[in-house]
Amino acid sequence: MIHICYGLYDRDGHYSKFVGTSMTSVFENTGDEITVHLLHDNTLNADNRDKFIYLVGKYGQQIKFYNVEVLAADRIAHIKNNLSSILQSNYSIATLYRLLIPSLVKADAKVIYIDADIIANRDVRDIWNIPLNDHPLAAMPEFACGVKFSVDKYLITSGAVVGDDYINAGLMLLNLKYLREHENEIWDKGYAFVTKHPECRYFDQDILNYCFSKNYVKLTPDFNRFVDIERVHHKPCVVRPHIYHFLSNSFNADLDDCFNRLYFSYFVKTPWFGADAFGNAFKAVENSFRAQQNSMLSMIRLLGKRDRAFFTEHNNIPAVKALFEIGDQEMIVDASNSDALMKILNALRPLNGQRKKIFFIFSGNYLAFKNFLVSQKFVEGIDFVNAMPFVSHILGMPTESHSIVRAM
Amino acid sequence: MIHICYGLYDRDGHYSKFVGTSMTSVFENTGQRVTVHILHDNTLTVGNRDKFIYLAGKYGQRVEFYNVELLAADRIEKIKSYMPEWTKQSFSIGSIYRLIIHEIVRVNKIIYLDSDIIVRRDINSLWKFNIDDYPLAAIPECLNGMEPKKNFWLCNLGIVADGDYFNSGVLVLNIERLKRNEEVLRRGYEFISTRRECQLFDQDILNYCLAAAALKLPAEFNSFVRWERRQGSAVGSKIYHFIGTFLGEGLSFNLDDPFNRLYFDYFTKSPWFGLETLSNVSKAFDETSKAQRASTLNLIKVLGRKERAFFTEHHNIPALKALFEIGDHEMIVDASNSDALMKILNALRPTRGGVDARRYSSSSRAITSRSGISCSVNSSSRASTSSMQCRSSRTSSACRQSLTRSFAPCKTIRRQPRSSAQRERVGEVSA
Numbered sequence: 001m002i003h004i005c006y007g008l009y010d011r012d013g014h015y016s017k018f019v020g021t022s023m024t025s026v027f028e029n030t031g032d033e034i035t036v037h038l039l040h041d042n043t044l045n046a047d048n049r050d051k052f053i054y055l056v057g058k059y060g061q062q063i064k065f066y067n068v069e070v071l072a073a074d075r076i077a078h079i080k081n082n083l084s085s086i087l088q089s090n091y092s093i094a095t096l097y098r099l100l101i102p103s104l105v106k107a108d109a110k111v112i113y114i115d116a117d118i119i120a121n122r123d124v125r126d127i128w129n130i131p132l133n134d135h136p137l138a139a140m141p142e143f144a145c146g147v148k149f150s151v152d153k154y155l156i157t158s159g160a161v162v163g164d165d166y167i168n169a170g171l172m173l174l175n176l177k178y179l180r181e182h183e184n185e186i187w188d189k190g191y192a193f194v195t196k197h198p199e200c201r202y203f204d205q206d207i208l209n210y211c212f213s214k215n216y217v218k219l220t221p222d223f224n225r226f227v228d229i230e231r232v233h234h235k236p237c238v239v240r241p242h243i244y245h246f247l248s249n250s251f252n253a254d255l256d257d258c259f260n261r262l263y264f265s266y267f268v269k270t271p272w273f274g275a276d277a278f279g280n281a282f283k284a285v286e287n288s289f290r291a292q293q294n295s296m297l298s299m300i301r302l303l304g305k306r307d308r309a310f311f312t313e314h315n316n317i318p319a320v321k322a323l324f325e326i327g328d329q330e331m332i333v334d335a336s337n338s339d340a341l342m343k344i345l346n347a348l349r350p351l352n353g354q355r356k357k358i359f360f361i362f363s364g365n366y367l368a369f370k371n372f373l374v375s376q377k378f379v380e381g382i383d384f385v386n387a388m389p390f391v392s393h394i395l396g397m398p399t400e401s402h403s404i405v406r407a408m
Numbered sequence: 409m410i411h412i413c414y415g416l417y418d419r420d421g422h423y424s425k426f427v428g429t430s431m432t433s434v435f436e437n438t439g440q441r442v443t444v445h446i447l448h449d450n451t452l453t454v455g456n457r458d459k460f461i462y463l464a465g466k467y468g469q470r471v472e473f474y475n476v477e478l479l480a481a482d483r484i485e486k487i488k489s490y491m492p493e494w495t496k497q498s499f500s501i502g503s504i505y506r507l508i509i510h511e512i513v514r515v516n517k518i519i520y521l522d523s524d525i526i527v528r529r530d531i532n533s534l535w536k537f538n539i540d541d542y543p544l545a546a547i548p549e550c551l552n553g554m555e556p557k558k559n560f561w562l563c564n565l566g567i568v569a570d571g572d573y574f575n576s577g578v579l580v581l582n583i584e585r586l587k588r589n590e591e592v593l594r595r596g597y598e599f600i601s602t603r604r605e606c607q608l609f610d611q612d613i614l615n616y617c618l619a620a621a622a623l624k625l626p627a628e629f630n631s632f633v634r635w636e637r638r639q640g641s642a643v644g645s646k647i648y649h650f651i652g653t654f655l656g657e658g659l660s661f662n663l664d665d666p667f668n669r670l671y672f673d674y675f676t677k678s679p680w681f682g683l684e685t686l687s688n689v690s691k692a693f694d695e696t697s698k699a700q701r702a703s704t705l706n707l708i709k710v711l712g713r714k715e716r717a718f719f720t721e722h723h724n725i726p727a728l729k730a731l732f733e734i735g736d737h738e739m740i741v742d743a744s745n746s747d748a749l750m751k752i753l754n755a756l757r758p759t760r761g762g763v764d765a766r767r768y769s770s771s772s773r774a775i776t777s778r779s780g781i782s783c784s785v786n787s788s789s790r791a792s793t794s795s796m797q798c799r800s801s802r803t804s805s806a807c808r809q810s811l812t813r814s815f816a817p818c819k820t821i822r823r824q825p826r827s828s829a830q831r832e833r834v835g836e837v838s839a
Contacts, residue, residue: 254694255687268683275672278689279663285693292700299704301733303711325709360708390705393698401690 001033002128003107004114005174007097008040014280014407016048017272018116020055025119025266027059032125036063037105039097041076051271058271066104068097075100075187082195086203096204098169099186102179109177115170115245118224119263122241127173127223136182137208138173138217142166145221146229154199155209165213169205170245171224173217185211227251227259253281253401277408284407288400298381307355309347310387311335311369312362320362323391335363345376348383360387409441410535411518413509416448417502422688424456425680426523428463433526433674435467440532443470445513447505449477459679466679474512476505483508490597492606503610506576507593510586522577524650524658525630526671534580534629534647543585544614545623546574547630552649553638561605562615572619576611577649578630580623592617633658633667643670717755719743 004026006019023036036056049065056063069076079086079096086093098113105111112127114120130138143164155161179186190207193200200206225242228250237258244259251263267273309331312320317332326332333343347357361369366386373384380386393399412434414427431444444464446452457473464471476484487504506520519534521527539545548571550556556563556570563570586593596617606612628646634657636648643666650658650671663669675681717739720728725740734740741751 253686253690255683255690261683261687264683264686268686275663275669275676278661278672279669281689282661282663285661288693288697289700292697292704296700296704296707297731299707300711300716303708304716304733304738305735308708308712323705324712327713330712390701390708393701394705399694399697401693404690404693 001035002030002124003035003037003105003111004124005037005039005098005101005105005111006114006116007094008038008044008116009092009094009097010040010043010045010048011092013043013045013048015116016044016051017267017270017277017408020051020270020272021263021267022114022116022118022120023052023055024059024270025121026114026124027055027061028266028269029120030123030125032123032128034059034061034124035107036061037066037101037107037111038063039066039068039094039100039104041067041069041094041097054271064106068100068104071104072100083191083203085198089201089203091203098172099191099204099207101174102176102183102186105176107176109175111174111176113169113172113174115247117246117249118171119244119246119266121239121244121262122222127171127219127243130173130217130219132173132175132178132217134175134178135215135217136175136178136212137167138219139167139169139208140171140219140221140224142168144218145224145226146233147226152201153206154197154201155206155213158199161209161213165209167205167209167213167216168224168245169202169208170247171219171243172208173219182211231257231259249402249406251402251405252398253405254398272408280407281404284404288403295381302358302382305356306358307331308360309333309344309357310360310362311340311344316362320387323394324360324387331357333359341372344373344384348373348378356383358382359384360390361385362387409443410438410531411443411445411513411515412531413445413447413506413513413518413520414523415502415505415520416446416452416523417500417505418448418451418453418456419500421451421453421456423502423523424452424459425675425678428459428678428680429671429675430521430523430525430527431460431463431471432678433528434521434531435463435469436674436677437527438530438532440530440535441469442531443472445472445474445509445515445518447474447476447509447512449475449501462679476508476512479512480508483511487597490601491609492601492604499609506579507610507613509581510583513583516583518581518583520576520579520581522649525577526648526650526674528643528648528670529628529645534578534625537580537623537625539580539582539623542623543582543589543618543621545580545625546576546614547578547625547627548572548574551627552630552632553635560615561603561607562612562619565605568615568619572622572624573615574611574619574622574624575630575632575649576608576614577651578647579614580625589617637665637667643667715739717741717752719748719752 004023006022008016008019010016019038026034036052038052044065044067052063052065076093079093083096086096101111101113110128110132112124127138132138141164143166145168147168150156150163150166153161153166156163156166186207190211193210194203194206202209222240222242225244227244227246230244231237231250239258239262244262246259246263251260253260253264255261255264307330308324308326310320310324310326311333312335314334314336317334320326320332331347333340333347337343344359348359350356361384363369366388369384370380370386374380378384412431414430416424416427418424427446434442434444444460446460452473452475460471460473484501484504487507488501491504509518509520517535517539519531537545549560550570550573552575554560556568556573558564560568560573562568563573593613596613599616600606600609600612603612628644630649631646633648633650634652648667648670650667652658659671660668663672715738716732716734718728718732718734719741720743722742722744725742728734728740739755741748741755745751
């Protein structure tokens with residue numbers, strides 16, 4: 001019997017399918033008996049619960065549900081009070097549920113923890129068999145799979161954790177015996193440290209690194225391959241018998257991409273793939289088109305009253321000129337000039353009699369511009385717009401379709 | 409044993425799933441043994457054939473295949489020679505396969521179903537009708553809200569009685585009788601082939617020859633979904649016809665509509681539902697999305713160089729002004745004026761002495777807003793509706809069509825004739 005565990009927070013009822021898809025990939029690739037331990041909260045609705053039960057039953061496996069809001073109410077309340085930044089982050093509170101595994105999960109020796117965005121395209125027994133001895137856990141050090149970027153990891157930049165040791169907490173084999181004996185280490189030391197240091201943006205992962213980065217079994221990257229990195233480094237892309245981590249939502253509905261196809265080949269085997277998936281996707285499509293139509297209407301309105309003006313990096317000027325067919329009398333602000341911002345502000349505050357301008361912003365750092373211009377009381381969509389979406393199809397950028405997948 | 413027949417022409421391999429979905433609905437709702445006879449041609453792919461076999465096997469039913477290009481090539485050619493040219497353009501050749509069932513399938517009695525039929529009741533309830541004394545049984549069009557005199561030329565000319573003209577999507581055929589009626593059918597072909605009015609070739613043939621003799625069945629055996637929707641009916645125990653599937657009135661992805669949901673509940677049970685469906689839908693979304701971005705970019709380009717000008721009907725001017733925030737100096741051409749078109753032409757050619765264009769800098773030229781024009785077309789029926797609303801509702805239905813399309817074959821749709829509104833618009837612009 002192999003024990004695996006997931007954490008689930010499902011605000012709108014559309015997230016459970018990701019956990020279901022990951023489970024399906026586990027079931028499809030193993031000959032072993034599996035017990036799934038699902039750590040959820042009150043957001044798990046009856047329909048999704050039924051689907052989990054159906055899915056597990058279809059594969060002849062077992063599932064146990066643990067409502068952390070009932071079983072660990074004090075901890076959850078404490079987290080919400082003392083680590084409220086997680087509620088505003090890109091992570092959901094469920095990312096911390098893995099820390100509750102030692103105290104809640106009814107399994108003896110060990111359990112494999114799996115993130116909802118992981119597809120096991122190989123037998124999980126390969127992880128299960130890794131000897132833990134007296135180590136707290138086995139996991140993959142992020143640098144090993146090609147992560148180079150560490151400036152956002154406070155534990156590394158502050159020197160508390162060696163970069164090469166930094167654990168990715170998406171897939172772990174947990175030594176329950178060890179962790180139960182050292183539970184205070186997680187909560188009194190790791191959790192306490194992270195709550196005191198808001199620079200720690202990786203919450204649970206930082207906690208585990210703080211506690212165990214010097215004392216864990218390092219897995220090879222084949223147990224936790226980051227799909228966004230695989231896409232860049234392996235062309236043409238080939239799917240291999242690895243465990244793939246689709247982090248930062250690195251999958252969308254473009255099924256010509258082999259990793260998206262891998263993901264959806266498991267999704268279509270889940271009970272979440274049905275008429276409703278299409279109905280929900282269609283609604284998201286309609287919303288997306290409506291937004292595009294609104295942006296078109298607003299362009300027709302604005303350009304009837306305002307002159308165009310452009311902002312872009314020096315080397316992009318010729319391309320932008322061609323794309324928008326910019327005339328010689330029109331304004332282009334060169335981002336490389338030191339007085340670029342001042343020029344924009346002046347142009348946006350025209351003298352009497354001059355027509356107002358609308359700025360098309362071409363910048364890798366649009367968000368910074370937006371914040372600046374908004375702080376100067378200018379309005380996005382009227383005084384300035386992000387020009388990138390208007391040309392993304394020409395630049396060969398993929399159509400944003402993750403929102404559609406999310407809605408399914 | 410109940411015998412059911414479909415006709416299948418599948419140019420790009422994406423059409424078989426509709427027949428498969430219809431079959432699934434039959435299998436799901438009957439306790440009887442069913443044999444499905446598929447009259448197809450060389451367009452049936454191995455993959456689709458396998459799926460039909462798998463589907464029938466899954467439900468413990470039978471399927472038999474008849475390649476009409478092998479079995480009745482000369483008959484098909486003969487019938488085609490009777491088809492008026494214009495009917496060939498908009499209709500699939502598969503629609504005439506129903507006319508040779510009695511020549512190919514060796515049974516006494518058979519139910520013919522169109523591929524856009526969903527049977528949500530035991531098919532045995534249709535099979536049970538005794539048609540020994542009739543060549544066929546069918547459902548009159550007038551039971552589905554159609555007005556025969558207005559909608560069907562055979563009724564308009566008094567050749568077929570209003571109450572007799574039936575829809576050819578659901579038929580119960582008496583094979584023996586039909587064989588004996590061969591001479592009647594031949595005269596029908598000869599008559600129809602000379603008539604310019606003919607639109608629905610197979611349906612007109614059958615009605616011309618057999619409408620009076622047919623056993624008429626109640627609407628519940630061939631109930632038009634668009635008619636049910638208009639009446640606000642709930643889904644019942646009926647045979648539903650998703651007529652106009654490809655023109656927006658039939659099937660769409662809006663699953664808040666109970667009839668679309670009904671359809672997809674069966675489709676998702678068919679072997680055509682899978683990864684590729686998702687892939688095709690995603691491609692359609694991608695295409696439409698790119699097209700929209702391209703047209704927005706184009707607007708930004710054009711409006712950087714040209715002035716806006718609008719064309720609409722008189723009563724729409726205030727709505728249009730508000731919607732597009734049109735300033736007093738901007739040009740609005742009133743469609744009710746007799747010289748409206750001349751004004752547009754002048755404005756579009758400012759160097760030839762356009763009136764309003766002179767006001768602008770010499771480099772500027774007017775762009776007649778397409779949105780304004782499309783509004784003018786719709787305006788007669790929706791007087792004060794704002795034009796962008798018309799526009800977005802139409803675009804949205806176009807997008808819905810495009811999705812249904814890629815889920816369905818893309819090119820089939822593009823072959824469809826333009827709606828009259830579209831034609832009108834193009835006509836106005838080019839006039």
